[in-house]
Amino acid sequence: MIEFLNLRSINAQYRDEIVKAVTSVVDSGKYIYGEHCAAFEKEFSDYCNTEYCVGVANGLDALILIFRAYKELGKLKNGDEIIVPANTYIASILAITENQLKPILVEPDEETYNLNSQSIECAITPKTKAILAVHLYGQLADMPKINKIAKKYRLLVIEDAAQAHGASFNGIKAGNWGDAAGFSFYPGKNLGALGDAGAVTTYDKELSNIVRILGNYGSQRKYENLYQGVNSRLDEVQAAILRIKLKYLDIENQKRRRISSIYHSEIKNKDIVLPLNFFKSEDVCDYKSHVWHLFVIKVLQRDRIQSYLEKYKIQTLIHYPIAPHHQKAFNQILGSNNFPITERIHDSVISLPITPIMTDDEISIITEVINKFA
Helix, strand or coil: CCCCCCHHHHCCCHHHHHHHHHHHHHHCCCCCHHHHHHHHHHHHHHCCCCCCCEEECCCHHHHHHHHHHHHHCCCCCCCCCEEEEEECCCHHHHHHHHHCCEEEEEEECCCCCEHHHHHHHHHHCCCEEEEEEEEEEEEECCHHHHHHHHHHHHEEEECCCCCCCCEEEEEEECCEEEEEEECCCCCCCCEEECCCCCCEECCHHHHHHHHHHCCCCCEEEEECCCCCEECCEHHHHHHHHHHHHHHCCEEEHHHHHHHHHHHHHHHHCCCEEEECCCECCCCCCEHHCCCCCCEEEECCHHHHHHHHHHCCCECCCCCCCCCCHHHHHHHHHHCCCHHHHHHHHHHHHHEEEECCCCHHHHHHHHHHHHHHHC
């Protein structure tokens, strides 16, 4: 079986270092806000080239706390509209609704799966206050155009960088394009913990301070609560593990790019629509803009090809089978709006295995089997 994702083998590469790091945490007796959390925040902010990084419990909390902090700063209020791609994972929208803000879904670009700048401008109203740019599948959204629109209409730009650790364009990495960014370190991510974890990056000192306070019960000093906060902190064990794995992130991303390159050159089946393997904005091409968290192809007969690949013991997944506006949880919020591009994407995408531990033999088997599919 060619597994879609074998986390045991991925983490086995660094097992000795991870065990040593976790042991140091156990022996320290300091499990919340210790030296590893502080060190990881500094190392990850340096990696993203941002001024501040705040570790939180998970990627959803990272986005929720960003919006909540902007409300505390008076830059957002209940009912404000936030533009978000209609084809994103549900967490992007949950972060908006959790803050009593209104998600305004817009169609993505059908080739990149990311926000379409024309769709953004068409959706802006006097109530629009922010754009949530999702770097879906590991590909940067068109941030130069998005930032230009945001400047024109005086909007905040928040990055959902949960799938884009290390993605960059023109030397600027995910997490360093907007006013703030939320990252997830869920185990299956390019930079994955061994449990839930997340972070917020920003240049805004006041925002970072409020995010940290909100995530610590609303408290900056013990037993003194400035806000009605929550418990969302990056624990020492996960921080220690992330410090180890951050050292190898660029190497692993490069392995993903190599697999993507082989897929693009070797998959010849005309029934398969391959994802774009580069990012182009303002006449500049950048192959580092994509870190291939997922390799997502489109095919009309998705169920057939998934069954076909399963017969050859090739595991695939669908990201994502149901569009957000069709989810029961959002019936009363998103209504029954028609998003034909989004629905075509959700009805036709399927993700092939792409992990840094794949062998050349496995890659060859996948391409050969796909090319024989009719």
